[in-house]
Amino acid sequence: xxxxxxxxxxxxxxxxxxxxxxxxxxxxxxxxxxxxxxxxxxxxxxxxxxxxxxxxxxxxxxxxxxxxxxxxxxxxxxxxxxxxxxxxxxxxxxxxxxxxxxxxxxxxxxxxxxxxxxxxxxxxxxxxxxxxxxxxxxxxxxxxxxxxxxxxxxxxxxxxxxxxxxxxxxxxxxxxxxxxxxxxxxxxxxxxxxxxxxxxxxxxxxxxxxxxxxxxxxxxxxxxxxxxxxxxxxxxxxxxxxxxxxxxxxxxxxxxxxxxxxxxxxxxxxxxxxxxxxxxxxxxxxxxxxxxxxxxxxxxxxxxxxxxxxxxxxxxxxxxxxxxxxxxxxxxxxxxxxxxxxxxxxxxxxxxxxxxxxxxxxxxxxxxxxxxxxxxxxxxxxxxxxxxxxxxxxxxxxxxxxxxxxxxxxxxxxxxxxxxxxxxxxxxxxxxxxxxxxxxxxxxxxxxxxxxxxxxxxxxxxxxxxxxxxxxxxxxxxxxxxxxxxxxxxxxxx
Amino acid sequence: xxxxxxxxxxxxxxxxxxxxxxxxxxxxxxxxxxxxxxxxxxxxxxxxxxxxxxxxxxxxxxxxxxxxxxxxxxxxxxxxxxxxxxxxxxxxxxxxxxxxxxxxxxxxxxxxxxxxxxxxxxxxxxxxxxxxxxxxxxxxxxxxxxxxxxxxxxxxxxxxxxxxxxxxxxxxxxxxxxxxxxxxxxxxxxxxxxxxxxxxxxxxxxxxxxxxxxxxxxxxxxxxxxxxxxxxxxxxxxxxxxxxxxxxxxxxxxxxxxxxxxxxxxxxxxxxxxxxxxxxxxxxxxxxxxxxxxxxxxxxxxxxxxxxxxxxxxxxxxxxxxxxxxxxxxxxxxxxxxxxxxxxxxxxxxxxxxxxxxxxxxxxxxxxxxxxxxxxxxxxxxxxxxxxxxxxxxxxxxxxxxxxxxxxxxxxxxxxxxxxxxxxxxxxxxxxxx
Numbered sequence: 001x002x003x004x005x006x007x008x009x010x011x012x013x014x015x016x017x018x019x020x021x022x023x024x025x026x027x028x029x030x031x032x033x034x035x036x037x038x039x040x041x042x043x044x045x046x047x048x049x050x051x052x053x054x055x056x057x058x059x060x061x062x063x064x065x066x067x068x069x070x071x072x073x074x075x076x077x078x079x080x081x082x083x084x085x086x087x088x089x090x091x092x093x094x095x096x097x098x099x100x101x102x103x104x105x106x107x108x109x110x111x112x113x114x115x116x117x118x119x120x121x122x123x124x125x126x127x128x129x130x131x132x133x134x135x136x137x138x139x140x141x142x143x144x145x146x147x148x149x150x151x152x153x154x155x156x157x158x159x160x161x162x163x164x165x166x167x168x169x170x171x172x173x174x175x176x177x178x179x180x181x182x183x184x185x186x187x188x189x190x191x192x193x194x195x196x197x198x199x200x201x202x203x204x205x206x207x208x209x210x211x212x213x214x215x216x217x218x219x220x221x222x223x224x225x226x227x228x229x230x231x232x233x234x235x236x237x238x239x240x241x242x243x244x245x246x247x248x249x250x251x252x253x254x255x256x257x258x259x260x261x262x263x264x265x266x267x268x269x270x271x272x273x274x275x276x277x278x279x280x281x282x283x284x285x286x287x288x289x290x291x292x293x294x295x296x297x298x299x300x301x302x303x304x305x306x307x308x309x310x311x312x313x314x315x316x317x318x319x320x321x322x323x324x325x326x327x328x329x330x331x332x333x334x335x336x337x338x339x340x341x342x343x344x345x346x347x348x349x350x351x352x353x354x355x356x357x358x359x360x361x362x363x364x365x366x367x368x369x370x371x372x373x374x375x376x377x378x379x380x381x382x383x384x385x386x387x388x389x390x391x392x393x394x395x396x397x398x399x400x401x402x403x404x405x406x407x408x409x410x411x412x413x414x415x416x417x418x419x420x421x422x423x424x425x426x427x428x429x430x431x432x433x434x435x436x437x438x439x440x441x442x443x444x445x446x447x448x449x450x451x452x453x454x455x456x457x458x459x460x461x462x463x464x465x466x467x468x469x470x471x472x473x474x475x476x477x478x479x480x481x482x483x484x485x486x487x488x489x490x491x492x493x494x
Numbered sequence: 495x496x497x498x499x500x501x502x503x504x505x506x507x508x509x510x511x512x513x514x515x516x517x518x519x520x521x522x523x524x525x526x527x528x529x530x531x532x533x534x535x536x537x538x539x540x541x542x543x544x545x546x547x548x549x550x551x552x553x554x555x556x557x558x559x560x561x562x563x564x565x566x567x568x569x570x571x572x573x574x575x576x577x578x579x580x581x582x583x584x585x586x587x588x589x590x591x592x593x594x595x596x597x598x599x600x601x602x603x604x605x606x607x608x609x610x611x612x613x614x615x616x617x618x619x620x621x622x623x624x625x626x627x628x629x630x631x632x633x634x635x636x637x638x639x640x641x642x643x644x645x646x647x648x649x650x651x652x653x654x655x656x657x658x659x660x661x662x663x664x665x666x667x668x669x670x671x672x673x674x675x676x677x678x679x680x681x682x683x684x685x686x687x688x689x690x691x692x693x694x695x696x697x698x699x700x701x702x703x704x705x706x707x708x709x710x711x712x713x714x715x716x717x718x719x720x721x722x723x724x725x726x727x728x729x730x731x732x733x734x735x736x737x738x739x740x741x742x743x744x745x746x747x748x749x750x751x752x753x754x755x756x757x758x759x760x761x762x763x764x765x766x767x768x769x770x771x772x773x774x775x776x777x778x779x780x781x782x783x784x785x786x787x788x789x790x791x792x793x794x795x796x797x798x799x800x801x802x803x804x805x806x807x808x809x810x811x812x813x814x815x816x817x818x819x820x821x822x823x824x825x826x827x828x829x830x831x832x833x834x835x836x837x838x839x840x841x842x843x844x845x846x847x848x849x850x851x852x853x854x855x856x857x858x859x860x861x862x863x864x865x866x867x868x869x870x871x872x873x874x875x876x877x878x879x880x881x882x883x884x885x886x887x888x889x890x891x892x893x894x895x896x897x898x899x900x901x902x903x904x905x906x907x908x909x910x911x912x913x914x915x916x917x918x919x920x921x922x923x924x925x926x927x928x
Contacts, residue, residue, distance in 0.1 A: 041557050045774050047550070047658040048537040048559060050691050082770050082817070086790050091773030145790075147778065269817035271826055274662035274767060275654075276692050 005205040006229055008171050009163035010221075012178060013156050014188050015129065015195040016060045021153035022128045023051030023094065030150035031193060035134070043153035045089030050275045053078075057155035058281055059288065060187040061101055061126050064157060067185055067290055070105030070124055072282050078126075078273040083266055086145065087131040089152050095127035097270040101279070107181065108295060109173045110313065112166065119174050120162040129154040151194075163201065168225035171200065175218050176317060180294045183319040191358070200225055204232050208244035212256055215249045224249040227256055297322055305329065305337040314345040320359050321349075327364035328371065339371050347385060351392055361395050370404040382475040383413035417478045436482060439472040440489050454490060462486070502529050502573045508596040508605070510615040513542050513575040523569035524683060530565055531615040531624035534575040535582055536667060537656035538562055541572065545658050546590040547580045549801030553780045559656020560691065561625060561667045561684045568683045573621050576611030580803045581772065582629050582660040584608050585874055586860065587636070589805045594862065599641055599899055603859040606636030612670050613640040622671065623680050627657060629665040630760055631854075631878025634890035637670055638902025639859035641892045643677045643919065644670040648909050649885035650695040652681075653688030659771040661764035662693075664882040674891065674920040678703045681912065701913040703920035708742030710918065711847040717753040718852025718877055718904075726896045731853040734893035734903045734922060738851070741921055748843045748850070752835040753880060759832035760879040761872060762816050762825050769813030775801060808868065833883045840884040844908045849918050853877055854890040854902030877904065887912040891919035893926075 021028060024042035041049040065072050079097035100123040111117040131152040133145045159178065165171045175198070182188035189195060198221050203209040210232070212224050232242050247256040292300070294316050301312040301322075316322045325344050329336045344367075352361060370391065374384050387407045394401050408414055416435050443465055444451055450468075454461035469482055499519040506514065512534050520527050532538060535545045537555035539562075544550040562572065579589035587595045587610025597605040598618040605614045609626030613636030616624050626633040628646035637644030645668045652667045659665070669680035678701060685699035712735065719728045739745060750756075777783040777797035788796070802810070816825035843850060856877060865871045881888040886909055893903035903922065907915040 041555075044779065046555065046557075046780075047543075047545075047553070047774070048555065048656040049557075050655050052690055052692055080770050082773060084773065084776065084791065084794055086776075086778055089774065089779065091776060092770050267819050269770070269814065269819070269822075271766060271770070271817055271822070274693075275659075 004233070006166055006168075007163045007203050007205060007209075008165035008168070008225060009201040010159075010161045010165070010171060010174065011199040011201075012159045012161075012175065013197045013199075014159070014178075014182060015192065016057050016155040016157060016187050017189045017192075017195075018054060018056050018060060018155055020054055020056075022054050022057050022126070022155035023153055026153065028154055033150065035146065035148035035150060038150045039152070043089065044149055045091075045152075051094060051273075053276060053279075054155060057126060058101070058279065059284065060155075060185075061124060061157050062281060062284055063185050063187055063288055063290065064159075064182065065102035065105065065124050066285055066288055067181055067293055068105040068107055068121060068124070068159075070102035070121060072102045072285050073099060074280065074282050075099065076101045076125075076279045076281070078276045078279075079270045080273050082269040085130070086147055087133045087149075087152075089131060089149055093128060093130060094273055094276070095158075096125035099278075100125035101281070107161075107174065107177055109170065109177050112170055119164040119170075122160040122162055124157055124159050127156050127158060128152070129156050163203075168222045168229065171225055172218060172222040175221055177294065179218070180317050180319060184291055184293050184297075186291070202228050202232070204229070204236060204242065207232065207236060207242040210242065210244070210256075211246045212249050213246055213259065215251075217251070220249060220251050223251075223254050224256055227254060231256070301325075301341075305333065305341065307337070307341045311341040311345045314349070315341065318359075324359055324364050324367075328368045331368060332372070332375075335375050336368065336371050339375055340368075343367075343371060343374075343384075347388065351385075351388060355392060355396060357392075357396065361392055366391060366401065366404065373404055373408060377415055377417075377478070379408055379413055380415050380475060380477070380479065382470075383408070383411070383415070386411065386413065386475075413474065413476050415478055416473055416476045417481050435473060436469070436477050436485060439469045439477070440482075440486055442472065443468045444489060451490070462490075498527070500527055500529060500571045500573075502571070504573075504615070504620040506620065508598050508601065508614045508618055509593055510576055510595050510611040510618065510620060511574045512544060512546060512577050512590075512592055512611065515541065515572055515574050518571035518573050520571035521566060521569045523567060524679065525565065526569035528570050528623065529573035529621045530570045530680075531573050531576045531612055531621045532562060532565075533609050533612050533624070533626050534578055535627055535658045535660070536562060536625055537658065538572060538575065541575060543575060543658070544592075545581045546578045546592055547775075547801065547803070547806070548591045549775045549781045549797070550658075551782060555656070557656065559667075560653035560688045562656065564684050564686075565625075570683075574615075576609070576615055576624060578611055579608035579632075580806050581658070581768070582608040582627060582632055582665070583768070583805050583809055585631070585635055585871055586865070587611065588862065589803055591803055597640055597859050599639075600859070603861050603899065604639065606639030606855070606859060608632040608636075609644070609670065610636045610640075613637055613642055613644070616640070616642050616670050616672060619672075623676050624670045625667055625680075625684070626670045627665055627667050628878075628882065629661050629764060630875050630882050632665075633668045633670060634854045634878050634888060634902065634904060635875075637890040638854035638892075638900065638904075641900030642670060642672050643674055643889065643891050643923075644668060645677050645681060645889045645912065645916065646881060646887065647681065647685065647912050648695075648697070648887045649882075650693050651685050651697055651699070651887075651910065651912060653686075653691040653694045655688055655690040655694075659767070661767040662771065663767060664760070664764055674703055674889075674916060674923045677889070678916050678920070681916070685912075695910070697910050699912060701916065704917050705741075705921040705924040707738065707918055707921040710738070710743040710849065712738060712743050712745045712918075713748040713843050713847035713850040714745050715748050715750045715753075715843070715850060715852055717750050722873065722876060723853060723856040724858070724896070727853050727855070727857060727901050730894040730896055730901045731851075731903055735851050737925055738918065738922060741925055743918075745851075746847050748847070750836070750839045750843070750880065752832065752839045753876070755832040756836050756880045756883060757872065757876050759829040759836065760875070760883055761812070762829035763833065763883075765809040765813030766816045766826050766829075767813065769810045769817065772802070772806065772810055777801075805868070836880050836883040837885070840880070840886055840906075844886075848907070848911075849915055850906040851918075852904055852906075854904040858896050858899035858901060881906055885909060887915050889915045889919045891922055893922065
């Protein structure tokens with residue numbers, strides 16, 4: 001029995017980053033403004049108003065279709081999806097039903113086995129966003145709700161996948177890759193709140209399918225699916241059937257909950273929107289040029305900068321990060337590429353995540369200056385991290401940002417090497433040792449027991465002694481040199 | 495610049511108006527200071543627009559319909575808003591939530607509908623011209639019943655922006671007046687492209703009516719003189735067509751086999767679209783709100799039950815049913831096939847003839863309450879709805895009387911040949927003028 005295989009398909013709704021709404025001239029830049037300030041007779045659905053299609057939104061959608069290798073349909077059409085809800089100004093949503101803009105296509109993702117694999121797409125269609133309800137109190141027992149139509153009419157594309165993903169992690173990777181692709185295409189801004197919403201279909205092979213509605217974050221998709229996998233597998237294990245149903249994801253509690261049966265009985269009564277003409281836009285496709293997309297950029301990063309596959313994947317998996325990386329190394333590609341790949345993909349991302357801030361927290365020039373200090377051996381890796389933390393914290397606190405060089409000086413973490421130290425030259429004539437040599441001899445005196453252990457054959461004691469010397473030099477000793485000098489000293493005294 | 499205005503104080507004994515603008519401002523142009531009545535489903539900025547429904551009571555549009563903008567630009571004064579069947583759903587204007595309009599030719603009879611208020615206002619001489627709307631005959635029927643002229647333009651020739659939709663794919667705003675020249679003049683003001691209506695065409699109307707119709711070929715569809723058509727009405731119309739022949743036109747009999755399904759196709763299409771168009775009237779944004787602490791779906795139901803009249807609720811139910819999953823293919827999709835057949839029949843006939851003539855309505859105006867069941871009411875639209883299904887232009891021009899009541903001659907033409915149907919009507923009007 002092959003039971004237990006997880007089958008996931010997604011319906012991803014993304015707001016297209018146009019200047020005006022899908023069917024009227026209202027601005028889409030509503031997030032910082034008061035409720036119902038970006039509205040007109042059309043997006044309020046006032047009687048007698050009529051939709052006029054925003055050609056730019058269609059162009060954006062075709063850009064996406066082309067990038068994902070979808071076929072733009074010769075004649076597509078808008079339809080009305082009829083349902084009552086207070087946030088839906090016309091009591092129908094203008095969307096596409098049986099004649100979507102584009103069909104087919106695929107997106108390549110890294111599978112759970114680490115290999116690239118294709119997630120096939122079913123279709124891409126264009127539709128309008130409804131308004132938004134603001135519940136006063138909680139949604140269940142609130143005293144009343146307010147309606148904000150600023151969002152009504154924002155253009156969305158819905159990308160529907162085939163049930164091609166095999167785990168919640170793959171679904172997450174699909175979304176990340178899709179987000180990157182849309183951002184490369186300059187049609188989508190993932191930083192805008194609510195710009196992406198996902199409906200996820202999940203089943204365990206051989207059982208019924210469950211739809212999880214309206215998940216609003218990338219993490220949420222993985223969480224909701226993981227919860228469902230456990231829930232469904234438990235049901236099956238106990239011999240219960242999985243009901244075919246719609247469930248909601250409760251983000252705060254990390255669980256899914258069965259939707260009320262009323263919500264599952266929708267008959268949307270689709271029919272062609274009589275106020276819009278059918279779309280004939282296949283001929284636009286050849287004229288739309290695509291920028292370099294994530295996969296191509298990943299290959300280029302490996303070829304041009306010698307990045308590892310993993311680093312290249314991470315760096316190109318986010319448009320801002322990829323641009324940041326290229327700006328950082330621009331001045332000295334040969335010298336900085338390798339350092340920048342590690343320091344951007346591993347160190348910087350880690351520090352940013354820890355602080356829960358975006359890449360905007362740091363400018364590429366300062367980061368480049370820090371990497372140059374590392375490249376020149378002015379500071380050790382360990383000090384580099386300390387300096388980076390200071391740089392980030394200064395910016396987050398809104399303090400004046402010092403140059404990495406100034407921070408190094410203030411912290412006194414310039415790398416110390418015995419051979420380059422001024423004192424080194426004086427060894428033949430004087431008795432003043434350089435700080436590294438001095439630290440070594442101090443440690444050897446203080447840590448007699450470890451020295452004996454080492455000489456007695458316990459090689460791990462060496463690392464302990466290195467650590468002690470590092471501590472004395474406050475992390476500024478050149479690790480390679482320290483290893484060499486310490487080994488020499490230990491040999492000497494035998 | 496001093497704002498100019500007219501004083502409009504009509505003796506509205508027929509209840510043609512829902513709103514009268516006693517002081518109506520106007521500008522300069524082709525229609526300087528001409529008082530024009532506007533059907534109450536056409537949005538007028540600052541003037542209450544109710545579609546003769548309780549559900550829109552108190553709704554004052556913040557914008558003008560495109561046709562109204564054009565009227566104002568031509569110097570016309572918006573004299574008031576005229577009564578109608580609620581949301582355009584009716585053939586008599588009896589379905590107004592604010593009471594019926596009376597026929598100025600005989601106040602015991604209906605003025606026709608749904609643009610009954612506009613027709614009565616024009617027929618009674620309260621205004622020189624009016625705007626009506628025609629979804630399945632709503633301009634031509636009251637024009638015929640009240641003895642005036644009304645044009646249903648080619649679909650897409652007049653912008654629908656601001657027309658409160660009943661059945662988007664069928665309806666047009668059109669001119670109504672006592673002379674063909676005035677209908678033509680008003681048409682020249684309201685026709686033309688509007689980028690806010692994606693179904694509008696860039697086909698302005700700049701025509702001056704001409705009575706020269708020698709050589710005009712007229713198709714006479716047998717179905718327009720058959721069962722269900724009052725023989726006296728048919729006789730009057732045949733005589734009128736004879737008059738056109740005297741003026742140099744030739745006639746050719748023809749058939750419209752798709753007529754058999756036209757009425758069903760029409761009612762399925764218009765009720766389907768209406769069920770969707772009218773769904774937005776839920777009390778959230780405009781119109782009277784329900785005073786309720788109930789969940790929103792119960793509140794919506796209450797608002798809609800209280801706000802819509804019987805005929806509206808009947809049509810919403812019919813349309814909702816026709817679009818339901820499992821029935822869509824049987825009804826809505828089939829209706830579109832039938833509609834396409836009607837279009838093809840007209841195209842085929844109009845390949846051989848220039849215009850098609852027949853009666854506008856199968857009978858003269860009904861007495862109030864005469865048609866009590868919906869089905870027989872729907873049947874009276876049989877001669878007007880095919881034109882809307884096909885999207886072609888058609889005019890109704892008075893052509894005589896039966897039992898003292900006016901009869902309308904309907905002239906239908908090729909798409910975008912509104913000029914030719916106007917010329918045909920003009921030729922007839924000039925010939926019988928005296």
